[in-house]
Amino acid sequence: xxxxxxxxxxxxxxxxxxxxxxxxxxxxxxxxxxxxxxxxxxxxxxxxxxxxxxxxxxxxxxxxxxxxxxxxxxxxxxxxxxxxxxxxxxxxxxxxxxxxxxxxxxxxxxxxxxxxxxxxxxxxxxxxxxxxxxxxxxxxxxxxxxxxxxxxxxxxxxxxxxxxxxxxxxxxxxxxxxxxxxxxxxxxxxxxxxxxxxxxxxxxxxxxxxxxxxxxxxxxxxxxxxxxxxxxxxxxxxxxxxxxxxxxxxxxxxxxxxxxxxxxxxxxxxxxxxxxxxxxxxxxxxxxxxxxxxxxxxxxxxxxxxxxxxxxxxxxxxxxxxxxxxxxxxxxxxxxxxxxxxxxxxxxxxxxxxxxxxxxxxxxxxxxxxxxxxxxxxxxxxxxxxxxxxxxxxxxxxxxxxxxxxxxxxxxxxxxxxxxxxxxxxxxxxxxxxxxxxxxxxxxxxxxxxxxxxxxxxxxxxxxxxxxxxxxxxxxxxxxxxxxxxxxxxxxx
Numbered sequence: 463x464x465x466x467x468x469x470x471x472x473x474x475x476x477x478x479x480x481x482x483x484x485x486x487x488x489x490x491x492x493x494x495x496x497x498x499x500x501x502x503x504x505x506x507x508x509x510x511x512x513x514x515x516x517x518x519x520x521x522x523x524x525x526x527x528x529x530x531x532x533x534x535x536x537x538x539x540x541x542x543x544x545x546x547x548x549x550x551x552x553x554x555x556x557x558x559x560x561x562x563x564x565x566x567x568x569x570x571x572x573x574x575x576x577x578x579x580x581x582x583x584x585x586x587x588x589x590x591x592x593x594x595x596x597x598x599x600x601x602x603x604x605x606x607x608x609x610x611x612x613x614x615x616x617x618x619x620x621x622x623x624x625x626x627x628x629x630x631x632x633x634x635x636x637x638x639x640x641x642x643x644x645x646x647x648x649x650x651x652x653x654x655x656x657x658x659x660x661x662x663x664x665x666x667x668x669x670x671x672x673x674x675x676x677x678x679x680x681x682x683x684x685x686x687x688x689x690x691x692x693x694x695x696x697x698x699x700x701x702x703x704x705x706x707x708x709x710x711x712x713x714x715x716x717x718x719x720x721x722x723x724x725x726x727x728x729x730x731x732x733x734x735x736x737x738x739x740x741x742x743x744x745x746x747x748x749x750x751x752x753x754x755x756x757x758x759x760x761x762x763x764x765x766x767x768x769x770x771x772x773x774x775x776x777x778x779x780x781x782x783x784x785x786x787x788x789x790x791x792x793x794x795x796x797x798x799x800x801x802x803x804x805x806x807x808x809x810x811x812x813x814x815x816x817x818x819x820x821x822x823x824x825x826x827x828x829x830x831x832x833x834x835x836x837x838x839x840x841x842x843x844x845x846x847x848x849x850x851x852x853x854x855x856x857x858x859x860x861x862x863x864x865x866x867x868x869x870x871x872x873x874x875x876x877x878x879x880x881x882x883x884x885x886x887x888x889x890x891x892x893x894x895x896x897x898x899x900x901x902x903x904x905x906x907x908x909x910x911x912x913x914x915x916x917x918x919x920x921x922x923x924x925x926x927x928x929x930x931x932x933x934x935x936x937x938x939x940x941x942x943x944x945x946x947x948x949x950x951x952x953x954x955x
Contacts, residue, residue, distance in 0.1 A: 466571070467579065473568045474579045481670075488674025488758055495762040498565050499770060505561065510774050514781050515550045521792040566759075573755045575636075576645045581666050585628060585636065588644070589619065591667070592634030594659045595647045606643050611635065639682065642753055645670055646680040672755070679755035700757045701749020705742035707764035712738045714771050878937065 476497060480490035522544060530537035544550075572579045577588050598616075601607040607615075615635035622628040634640065648656060648669045657667055672680040677696040687698035749757040845851030 470568050470572055470579050473565075474572055477569075477572060478580060485671055486674060487670060487672050487679055487755065488677075491679075491755060491759045492762040494569070495759055495766055499763070499766045502561050502565075503770060503773075506770060507774055507777065510778060511781060512550065514778065518784075518788050519544060519550060521788075521795075566756075569759060570752070570756060573642065573753060574639060575641045576670060577641050580670070581668070583660075583666065586630045587660050588636065588641065589628065589630040589632035589634055590659050591648070591656055592632045592644060593630070594656050595644070595652060597644060597647075598633040600647060601640070601643065604643070606640065607635070639680075639753060642680050646672055646678065674758065677754060679758060680753055682753055683750050683757075685750065697754055700754050700761070701746050704749050704757045704760050704764070705745040707761050708741040708745045709738060711764045711767050711771075712741055714768050 473494075477490055477494050480493040481487060484490060484493075523541060526537055526540050526544070530540055577583045577591070583591075598607075598612045602609055602612060612633045616631070616633040618635070619628060619631045619633070623631050634644065648667065650669050653667070653669050660667060670680075672678050675696070676693070677700065678693065681697060683697040683701055684694055685698070687694040745757075745760060748760060843851065
């Protein structure tokens with residue numbers, strides 16, 4: 463026996479226990495499904511509780527999404543921290559739903575190969591049973607195999623005998639559901655002959671009662687059920703019932719999970735609708751492509767799942783109520799937050815409107831970055847206290863630099879000119895008076911006082927002009943020297 467045989471042993475033992483007790487293959491499958499549900503019930507309950515906890519965390523996860531939505535790595539890190547803090551397993555809600563499918567795989571293997579797993583027979587013993595019941599003729603007449611397939615199986619068996627891997631030549635091919643069909647040919651009438659042909663392991667061979675409610679569970683349902691009569695119609699109904707139970711199961715799960723219904727969004731609703739379509743389609747595919755025994759197990763699993771959902775709903779009622787209250791509170795907080803945001807936007811619009819009303823007609827203040835002049839240009843444009851005396855667009859370097867302005871030197875020059883004019887006038891008056899005193903009376907021609915004053919004024923004016931010209935020349939020389947000194951000094955940045 464291979465490794466898979468020992469893996470299937472617990473499942474085989476459980477199925478055989480119920481079959482030996484009730485002598486019905488259908489009842490054994492139903493009770494097998496019941497035991498599986500009872501064993502998995504704690505895990506299912508834990509998974510649904512985990513789903514409730516996940517739904518309760520949805521509000522916090524939405525806040526994290528708004529806060530770290532642009533940084534996906536940081537968002538994932540914060541979500542993991544939230545799971546660890548709340549002691550929530552994000553996969554706990556879906557792992558339990560996969561376990562029934564995992565149980566279905568070994569059960570399928572047991573149903574497909576009952577001679578191997580339920581009776582413990584090897585390939586040579588199975589070939590001997592096939593020869594005893596005349597497998598080739600029966601399989602061809604029942605439509606289980608074609609004549610070409612029978613011939614190919616015979617040739618393969620002969621090659622295996624020649625290679626030493628088999629000791630019995632048979633036209634039986636151990637593939638598909640042939641072993642299940644072969645097991646259905648073992649009846650109480652031919653059981654003794656088969657046991658005698660097999661020999662040493664005869665006590666392990668028994669006739670399996672595949673009939674359940676008048677239906678042979680070893681057969682595959684046919685869409686053309688009218689060909690096989692009433693038995694074919696019964697087989698045809700089994701996949702239909704299986705698909706209907708799957709739909710009903712999906713509806714009950716959605717109704718019992720009230721929290722999910724309150725939190726449904728478009729994506730979740732779309733997923734639920736898709737699953738409600740896929741589930742019955744899978745059931746129909748299983749029902750019309752595999753033996754009816756597997757569909758019976760699937761129907762029993764769905765019906766028991768309905769009871770499980772109702773029991774879980776009762777046990778988790780407080781958890782559902784707590785989660786619903788948390789959801790209601792979260793909705794209230796979201797509405798309050800939405801109102802606050804709308805109020806803040808309205809206040810901001812009112813403030814902007816008030817500012818616009820107050821600033822209406824006022825010149826807009828120039829922004830600092832709108833100033834085109836640099837500090838150096840602004841300082842070069844200054845004349846005294848006048849900040850833009852040379853113009854706002856003044857560029858001191860446009861024509862090779864700016865001549866320095868010396869305010870103190872110019873004022874001093876003006877003052878010196880005024881003092882020089884006064885001194886020259888005084889000196890001319892003095893000289894005129896001295897000249898008049900030195901002249902003899904006989905030489906005085908002008909006796910009129912007015913004429914004398916005019917003559918003195920003319921002399922004073924001539925003398926002042928001479929003195930002024932002299933002072934201007936000296937001042938120009940001093941200014942030139944001062945400018946030369948400024949050019950020799952290093953310029954500051």
